[in-house]
Structure formats: structure tokens, C-alpha cells
Amino acid sequence: xxxxxxxxxxxxxxxxxxxxxxxxxxxxxxxxxxxxxxxxxxxxxxxxxxxxxxxxxxxxxxxxxxxxxxxxxxxxxxxxxxxxxxxxxxxxxxxxxxxxxxxxxxxxxxxxxxxxxxxxxxxxxxxxxxxxxxxxxxxxxxxxxxxxxxxxxxxxxxxxxxxxxxxxxxxxxxxxxxxxxxxxxxxxxxxxxxxxxxxxxxxxxxxxxxxxxxxxxxxxxxxxxxxxxxxxxxxxxxxxxxxxxxxxxxxxxxxxxxxxxxxxxxxxxxxxxxxxxxxxxxxxxxxxxxxxxxxxxxxxxxxxxxxxxxxxxxxxxxxxxxxxxxxxxxxxxxxxxxxxxxxxxxxx
Amino acid sequence: xxxxxxxxxxxxxxxxxxxxxxxxxxxxxxxxxxxxxxxxxxxxxxxxxxxxxxxxxxxxxxxxxxxxxxxxxxxxxxxxxxxxxxxxxxxxxxxxxxxxxxxxxxxxxxxxxxxxxxxxxxxxxxxxxxxxxxxxxxxxxxxxxxxxxxxxxxxxxxxxxxxxxxxxxxxxxxxxxxxxxxxxxxxxxxxxxxxxxxxxxxxxxxxxxxxxxxxxxxxxxxxxxxxxxxxxxxxxxxxxxxxxxxxxxxxxxxxxxxxxxxxxxxxxxxxxxxxxxxxxxxxxxxxxxxxxxxxxxxx
Numbered sequence: 314x315x316x317x318x319x320x321x322x323x324x325x326x327x328x329x330x331x332x333x334x335x336x337x338x339x340x341x342x343x344x345x346x347x348x349x350x351x352x353x354x355x356x357x358x359x360x361x362x363x364x365x366x367x368x369x370x371x372x373x374x375x376x377x378x379x380x381x382x383x384x385x386x387x388x389x390x391x392x393x394x395x396x397x398x399x400x401x402x403x404x405x406x407x408x409x410x411x412x413x414x415x416x417x418x419x420x421x422x423x424x425x426x427x428x429x430x431x432x433x434x435x436x437x438x439x440x441x442x443x444x445x446x447x448x449x450x451x452x453x454x455x456x457x458x459x460x461x462x463x464x465x466x467x468x469x470x471x472x473x474x475x476x477x478x479x480x481x482x483x484x485x486x487x488x489x490x491x492x493x494x495x496x497x498x499x500x501x502x503x504x505x506x507x508x509x510x511x512x513x514x515x516x517x518x519x520x521x522x523x524x525x526x527x528x529x530x531x532x533x534x535x536x537x538x539x540x541x542x543x544x545x546x547x548x549x550x551x552x553x554x555x556x557x558x559x560x561x562x563x564x565x566x567x568x569x570x571x572x573x574x575x576x577x578x579x580x581x582x583x584x585x586x587x588x589x590x591x592x593x594x595x596x597x598x599x600x601x602x603x604x605x606x607x608x609x610x611x612x613x614x615x616x617x618x619x620x621x622x623x624x625x626x627x628x629x630x631x632x633x634x635x636x637x638x639x640x641x642x643x644x645x646x647x648x649x650x651x652x653x654x655x656x657x658x659x660x661x
Numbered sequence: 662x663x664x665x666x667x668x669x670x671x672x673x674x675x676x677x678x679x680x681x682x683x684x685x686x687x688x689x690x691x692x693x694x695x696x697x698x699x700x701x702x703x704x705x706x707x708x709x710x711x712x713x714x715x716x717x718x719x720x721x722x723x724x725x726x727x728x729x730x731x732x733x734x735x736x737x738x739x740x741x742x743x744x745x746x747x748x749x750x751x752x753x754x755x756x757x758x759x760x761x762x763x764x765x766x767x768x769x770x771x772x773x774x775x776x777x778x779x780x781x782x783x784x785x786x787x788x789x790x791x792x793x794x795x796x797x798x799x800x801x802x803x804x805x806x807x808x809x810x811x812x813x814x815x816x817x818x819x820x821x822x823x824x825x826x827x828x829x830x831x832x833x834x835x836x837x838x839x840x841x842x843x844x845x846x847x848x849x850x851x852x853x854x855x856x857x858x859x860x861x862x863x864x865x866x867x868x869x870x871x872x873x874x875x876x877x878x879x880x881x882x883x884x885x886x887x888x889x890x891x892x893x894x895x896x897x898x899x900x901x902x903x904x905x906x907x908x909x910x911x912x913x914x915x916x917x918x919x920x921x922x923x924x925x926x927x928x929x930x931x932x933x934x935x936x937x938x939x940x941x942x943x944x945x946x947x948x949x950x951x952x953x954x955x956x957x958x959x960x
Binding site: 396400401404405424425430431432464469477478479481482488489490491492493494498502503505507656661 | 710711712713714722795796813814825826903904905906908912915916918919920921922924
């Protein structure tokens with residue numbers, strides 16, 4: 314009996330030990346630096362954005378954004394642990410601290426950004442997307458109206474699910490949603506003919522189509538159901554990490570505006586060092602001004618970022634450009650001075 | 662003296678037990694507040710704004726989350742109850758075949774049990790859905806006089822429509838569970854002494870009559886507890902519905918967590934619904950068990 318009691322007491326002590334809550338308010342930025350590794354949540358299943366290659370490495374636009382963060386925070390774009398997450402897991406993974414940040418084609422919305430909602434904070438948009446519908450060419454479906462009373466394959470637990478509902482409801486069209494947990498199942502359901510159409514972000518439709526046997530037999534309808542600004546996200550209570558992430562993304566865009574690329578970055582640094590009158594360039598590259606320190610990074614974080622991933626345009630070209638496996642026209646994702654919407658606030 | 666000691670011990674254990682629960686709840690609340698997710702169930706009555714493919718009761722996307730969850734629970738119940746019945750029928754037949762005299766049937770059912778039990782349920786569900794139902798071509802209807810037709814959209818039977826998702830889940834769960842039930846039945850039958858078989862044979866009863874009238878009633882007390890745990894497993898396994906796109910309570914919960922960010926509340930709801938469901942199953946089986954024992958005593 315005594316043994317039982319002491320066992321229970323021991324167990325209680327053990328649980329009480331576990332129960333002490335972590336109320337350390339310091340930023341995750343320090344944790345990442347001390348760990349010397351960035352834990353980045355990705356999808357891992359979308360060609361062009363984050364996709365596991367046959368050699369075991371992750372590649373894509375979202376992955377390069379992770380690399381840019383790692384280069385800026387740790388100084389080494391290779392020190393990343395990728396965590397493939399489903400749409401449903403991703404926010405819990407941030408809130409519980411399982412991952413440091415999320416770079417997983419996540420739509421920036423009010424409820425996700427707010428403390429009353431998911432309590433996240435978003436970095437600037439890295440890809441402007443919109444939800445679309447893909448149908449088989451032979452089905453002769455050409456608009457939303459043609460899809461009345463048809464089944465549509467949707468990924469569950471995403472804004473996609475809500476948007477498709479809003480679109481059909483406001484057009485007073487009845488439809489049947491067939492919901493799957495991940496995109497691969499949505500694709501399988503669509504290809505096997507369970508649904509007349511599949512819906513997702515247009516980028517994902519294009520990416521999925523690139524893997525089909527006959528990509529030309531499928532068309533993406535012109536109807537765009539939503540704005541889907543995709544952005545990296547982190548815990549809303551960690552202002553320091555959010556600041557760092559925000560300016561790393563802006564540095565990619567700003568570098569493209571200034572024509573600074575992976576190949577000419579060393580030369581640009583040299584120019585900045587030798588020409589004291591080039592103030593904006595010196596500040597941007599961390600020669601002057603000490604801007605990096607203000608956001609908890611080293612002053613030359615931009616140099617580290619650009620020399621490891623290149624600027625935004627280079628990243629885009631590499632994964633989504635004309636010669637890539639998943640070509641998507643740049644459209645809205647051009648710089649503001651070329652007809653797109655990407656713009657960086659000044660590095661002052 | 663000894664009684665006092667016992668009371669003291671009980672008291673101490675109570676304090677430790679409630680203390681532990683208190684610490685855990687306190688820990689949870691503090692963490693929830695720290696992450697900005699205070700406990701709150703008021704979102705349950707906001708509009709769900711997602712549509713559902715299957716709903717036994719009227720449902721539109723402007724209904725509340727609570728109603729959507731209830732619909733999900735009904736969907737779960739629908740698939741659980743129907744696969745429970747199907748699995749029991751199938752399992753009993755296979756269990757009989759396995760213990761019967763016909764060696765070919767015995768061999769076939771042994772093969773069935775082995776194959777089904779050695780492969781994961783998730784794989785089987787995917788197989789029934791993507792290969793079994795969606796493998797049927799859209800235009801390859803199997804039609805019988807407009808009363809019965811099968812396509813990759815599901816089965817239509819005189820006006821009633823069963824979707825492929827429901828059918829794949831029903832079939833997958835029933836077949837998987839039936840293999841286990843067959844083994845439970847076999848175990849029960851084998852627990853009845855050899856002498857009982859010889860006895861009814863010598864009385865001139867046929868094999869079938871003897872099995873049903875003599876052997877089975879004696880085997881039931883050994884079968885029921887095993888059966889109960891298989892039913893409970895079936896109920897829990899039904900949450901794999903999400904893999905084949907069926908809108909059960911788990912799948913709907915998944916969507917709601919993503920829309921509202923209320924993971925802990927949703928999991929509590931899920932936990933309670935399954936607890937209630939499984940308590941219902943356990944108690945029903947317990948009552949059946951008692952009735953059987955009672956009827957045996959009366960003989």
C-alpha cells in the first residue's frame with residue numbers, strides 16, 4: 314500500500330513538473346538562432362511551391378522563402394528542417410510552437426490574422442493567387458452556370474471550401490461538394506470522374522495539371538472565385554519574428570526593384586562600400602544605417618538572403634517561370650512598375 | 662485504528678487525484694490564455710458557411726456550426742450502425758464457414774480472414790473507394806430496370822441514393838470488422854465442448870439446427886464481450902471517413918477547426934460525442950449479455 318501511495322505522489326510530482334507553463338516572452342528569433350536551425354512548415358505536395366524531389370530535397374517558391382528566412386536569421390540557408398503539414402494542421406503547428414514559421418501557400422485573411430481568430434501574423438504576400446475551377450475539355454463546361462447540380466471536388470479545411478460555397482450560393486446554384494483532406498485525393502477524385510470539376514487556387518490547379526498524363530485535356534475556367542494572397546505566417550504574439558520575416562520578404566522584392574541579383578550581389582556590395590554617396594544602396598546592403606539590428610538580424614542580412622536565393626524575380630523564374638515545370642504567367646506577381654502589385658516600402 | 666487509516670488513505674488519494682486534474686485544467690487554461698485562445702463555445706452558433714454533400718436532415722451553409730456538427734454525428738451514426746449490422750452478418754457467416762465441416766469453405770474463409778486482418782484499414786478504404794467505386798466509369802452504368810443502378814457516383818436504388826463515399830466506407834469498415842468478428846465467433850464456437858456436438862448429432866439434429874439451437878446459445882456468453890470490443894473499434898475506425906471524403910463528424914470537425922481556430926473545443930466535442938456513442942454501444946451489449954445469461958438460467 315505504501316508503495317502505491319509513494320507511486321502516486323511521484324506521478325503527481327512528475328505531472329506538476331510538466332505542468333509548469335512556459336511563460337517566457339522572449340522572441341522565437343533567439344530560439345532559432347540558438348538552435349541554429351529553422352523549422353519551417355511547408356506543404357510538400359505542390360509542384361512549383363514546395364515539392365519533395367526524387368533526391369529528397371524540397372524545392373519551390375515557398376521553400377525558397379524558407380531559405381531566405383534561414384539565411385537572414387541564421388546566416389545559412391541550408392540549416393532548415395522542413396515539416397510537411399496538411400491544411401488542417403498548419404495553424405495548430407504554429408500556435409503550439411512545433412514550427413517556427415509557416416511558408417505554405419496560406420491565404421492571408423482577417424480571421425487568421427486577428428487575435429480573436431487564429432491569432433497569427435502574416436508576412437507580406439509572396440504570391441497573389443485566385444481560386445479557379447478545372448474541368449475536362451470534353452465535358453464542354455465553360456462557366457460556373459454549367460456546373461449547377463454537379464459534384465465538385467474540394468480540399469477540406471481551406472478557404473477554398475468557403476469560397477466555392479460563397480460563389481455558388483450567391484449565384485443561387487445548387488452543387489455537391491466532395492471534400493477530401495489533401496490535394497492529391499482531390500486530384501484523384503477529379504481524374505477518376507467522381508466530380509465534374511475540381512477547385513483550388515489557380516496556381517495549384519496549374520501545378521496539379523502539370524503532373525497529369527494529358528495536361529491539354531483539362532482547362533482552367535476563366536471564372537476567378539476569390540483573391541488568394543498567399544503569405545508566410547507566424548505566431549501573432551511574436552512581434553520580433555514577424556518584423557524580421559516582413560523585411561526579409563520586402564528585401565527580396567526591393568532587390569528586384571534595384572536590379573540586385575544573386576550573381577551581382579558581391580559586386581554591388583563592393584560598389585556600396587566604395588561610394589559613400591550611394592546612401593540608399595549602402596543602407597539596403599547594411600554598409601550604413603544598422604537597419605538589420607533593429608529587426609534582430611545582422612546588418613548585412615540582405616546580402617546573405619540575396620546570395621543564397623536571389624531576388625524575388627529570380628525565385629519566381631526558377632520555380633514558376635516559362636521554362637520551369639509549372640509555368641504560371643507572372644500577372645499580378647510582377648513588380649508595381651511592371652503592371653503587378655509587388656512593392657517594397659523603403660529601407661530607411 | 663485500521664479503519665481510520667483506510668479513510669485517511671482514501672482521502673489522500675482523492676486529494677491527489679483532484680489536485681492532478683486541477684493542475685491539468687489550470688495548465689490548459691493558462692496556456693490557452695497565453696496563446697490567445699480563451700475557452701469559448703459561442704462560435705458554435707455562428708453560421709458554418711460550408712456546404713455538405715450528405716445530410717440526413719435539412720442543412721444549408723447558413724445553419725450554425727452546432728447544427729453542422731450534429732449532421733456530422735448523424736452521418737457517423739448512419740455509417741456505424743449500417744456497417745455494424747453488415748459486419749455482424751458477414752462475420753457470423755464467415756465464422757460459421759471457418760468452423761464448419763466443409764473444408765473448401767473453411768479454407769476460403771481462412772484466406773479471407775488472413776488477408777483482411779494483415780492489411781491496414783486505411784489502405785482497404787482507399788482501395789474500395791478509389792479502385793472499387795471510382796474505378797467504375799462514369800458512363801458505364803450498371804442498370805437494372807431503372808430500379809438499381811451503379812456508377813462512380815454511387816448506387817441508386819429505387820429513389821434512394823447512396824454516394825460512393827458512403828458505400829466505400831460502409832464496405833471497407835464492414836469487411837475489415839467482419840474478419841475480426843469471424844474470429845470472435847469461431848473462438849466462441851470452439852469454447853463449447855466437443856461433447857455437445859456429439860450429443861446433438863446423436864439426437865439426430867441436423868448440423869445447421871444443432872449449431873443454431875445447441876452450440877450458439879452456449880457460445881454467446883463467450884462471443885458477446887469480444888463482439889462488444891469489435892463494435893467499439895468499428896465506431897472509432899469510422900473516423901477514417903475523412904480519407905474517402907465522407908462527411909462524418911471528424912471530417913466536419915476538421916473543417917471547423919480550420920475556420921474557427923478552436924482546436925481544443927472541437928476536440929472536446931469530438932471526445933464527448935464518441936464517449937457517448939461508445940457508452941451507448943457498451944451498455945446495449947451489456948444488456949444483451951445479461952438477457953442471454955438470464956434466459957440460460959431459465960432453461
